[in-house]
Amino acid sequence: MLKKRIIVCLDxxxxxxxxxxxxxxxxxxxxxxxxAAEYYRQGVDELVFYDxxxxxxxxxxxxxxxxxxxxxxxxxxxxxxxxxxxxxxRNTILxxxxxxxxxxxxxxxxxxxxxxxxIFGAQxxxxxxxxxxxxAMPSGYRVFVNGGRVPTDFDALEWAIRAEGLGxxxxxxxxxxxxxxxDGYEITLTSMISSHVGIPVVASGGAxxxxxxxxxxxxxxxxxxxxxxxxxxxxxxxxxxxKALASExxxxxx
Amino acid sequence: MTGIIDYNAGNIRSVxxxxxxxxxxxxxxxxxxxxxxxxxxIFPGVGEAHFAMxxxxxxxxxxxxxxxxxxxxxxxxxxxxxxxxxxxxxERDTDCLGLLPGVVRRFPKDFAARGLKIPHMGxxxxxxxxxxxxxxxxxxxxxxxxxxxxxxxxxxxxSIVTATADYGFPxxxxxxxxxxxxxxxxxxxxxxxxxxxxxxxxxxATC
Numbered sequence: 001m002l003k004k005r006i007i008v009c010l011d012x013x014x015x016x017x018x019x020x021x022x023x024x025x026x027x028x029x030x031x032x033x034x035x036a037a038e039y040y041r042q043g044v045d046e047l048v049f050y051d052x053x054x055x056x057x058x059x060x061x062x063x064x065x066x067x068x069x070x071x072x073x074x075x076x077x078x079x080x081x082x083x084x085x086x087x088x089x090r091n092t093i094l095x096x097x098x099x100x101x102x103x104x105x106x107x108x109x110x111x112x113x114x115x116x117x118x119i120f121g122a123q124x125x126x127x128x129x130x131x132x133x134x135x136a137m138p139s140g141y142r143v144f145v146n147g148g149r150v151p152t153d154f155d156a157l158e159w160a161i162r163a164e165g166l167g168x169x170x171x172x173x174x175x176x177x178x179x180x181x182x183d184g185y186e187i188t189l190t191s192m193i194s195s196h197v198g199i200p201v202v203a204s205g206g207a208x209x210x211x212x213x214x215x216x217x218x219x220x221x222x223x224x225x226x227x228x229x230x231x232x233x234x235x236x237x238x239x240x241x242x243k244a245l246a247s248e249x250x251x252x253x254x
Numbered sequence: 255m256t257g258i259i260d261y262n263a264g265n266i267r268s269v270x271x272x273x274x275x276x277x278x279x280x281x282x283x284x285x286x287x288x289x290x291x292x293x294x295x296i297f298p299g300v301g302e303a304h305f306a307m308x309x310x311x312x313x314x315x316x317x318x319x320x321x322x323x324x325x326x327x328x329x330x331x332x333x334x335x336x337x338x339x340x341x342x343x344x345e346r347d348t349d350c351l352g353l354l355p356g357v358v359r360r361f362p363k364d365f366a367a368r369g370l371k372i373p374h375m376g377x378x379x380x381x382x383x384x385x386x387x388x389x390x391x392x393x394x395x396x397x398x399x400x401x402x403x404x405x406x407x408x409x410x411x412x413s414i415v416t417a418t419a420d421y422g423f424p425x426x427x428x429x430x431x432x433x434x435x436x437x438x439x440x441x442x443x444x445x446x447x448x449x450x451x452x453x454x455x456x457x458x459a460t461c
Binding site for chain 2: 001002003004005040045067070071074075076093094095096098099117118119120121122123124169170198199200201223224253
């Protein structure tokens with residue numbers, strides 16, 4: 001049977017891992033390659049690297065970092081940030097990444113999803129989406145771009161369904177409201193998106209306890225749970241998290 | 255010496271890095287002539303069948319692979335490389351290499367109603383069939399491997415299936431016929447047990 005994935009997210013700025021609350025006040029927490037190696041030893045299922053300032057600065061993906069990570073860990077990892085062309089996608093995959101996540105560039109140019117999927121396969125193209133509660137939107141959530149700073153006219157649910165149709169193979173769904181709070185994932189948002197698309201949905205933003213993770217993987221209908229602060233803080237290891245989830249009856253890779 | 259086929263859409267870098275970490279000698283090339291003298295070949299792949307076949311023809315790797323298969327020397331297809339060695343893929347209705355009898359199908363449409371996502375993405379345990387394969391030496395049955403695929407191998411001869419992964423049904427995820435082995439999952443992305451499989455293959459005598 002397919003296991004629920006535990007994914008650790010590393011936000012990278014100028015070659016260092018950072019963590020902020022609601023996308024602001026980022027602080028340096030370590031070397032991304034060393035951290036990747038440590039989480040690999042702990043049994044993480046997958047890693048995600050966001051070059052968080054890339055969209056804002058219109059900068060290409062950091063290929064050297066990707067190469068060093070790929071030399072170090074032999075599990076899949078996804079790279080997001082600054083990927084705005086088919087060449088960017090190719091360079092990222094050839095540097096050793098399994099998947100690329102497109103966020104702001106996909107909103108500006110949705111055809112990028114289709115172009116990438118036609119060459120590399122849908123499974124390589126992940127839609128990264130930052131959503132924030134907004135009662136004015138049909139689904140109740142609005143899509144933001146540029147690291148959660150700039151609102152768009154896109155409704156979160158409509159965009160998710162459209163992106164699937166365009167060829168996205170997975171959605172990493174980040175709740176701006178929950179991000180960094182450690183108060184729990186946005187269950188309503190995650191469940192709504194996951195039950196309306198046929199591709200895997202990774203829940204992101206808000207994890208503080210293993211109970212939060214169990215909730216989003218069951219009630220939230222998420223296929224994977226993305227975490228950052230929980231493990232970056234040293235409060236949990238990936239191993240301890242997986243044991244706790246397994247004891248709640250959730251199928252994880254031990 | 256292990257050869258790695260580079261044809262523009264493959265995840266060759268990950269395979270290369272896995273072999274590097276094993277300390278295995280390898281040669282990687284976009285030109286089939288460079289791989290004529292290697293002992294065994296890995297045919298990796300991330301991508302889309304139609305595009306991949308076009309690239310294989312453009313590089314001459316399509317005829318290289320047919321000749322290699324006939325030569326009796328070991329071949330390991332990985333992910334897309336495991337699919338393209340069959341006769342035909344439903345992915346953009348693509349005629350493939352035909353090294354093994356059978357086709358490549360898309361996961362059924364009823365998966366959505368059953369709550370099964372496509373692609374089949376993530377870690378899935380495998381069960382051995384038909385006695386497994388020496389490729390899996392040292393890998394306990396039930397170990398998890400990393401999968402990412404929307405299409406699956408449907409061999410016309412069930413007896414070549416060496417492992418399955420349960421996802422809606424027992425999905426063939428490893429096959430072996432003579433000198434040809436193929437795995438749907440990504441050994442190069444499957445941590446310890448994935449590396450073990452690559453070590454078994456590059457150590458020689460897997461067939």
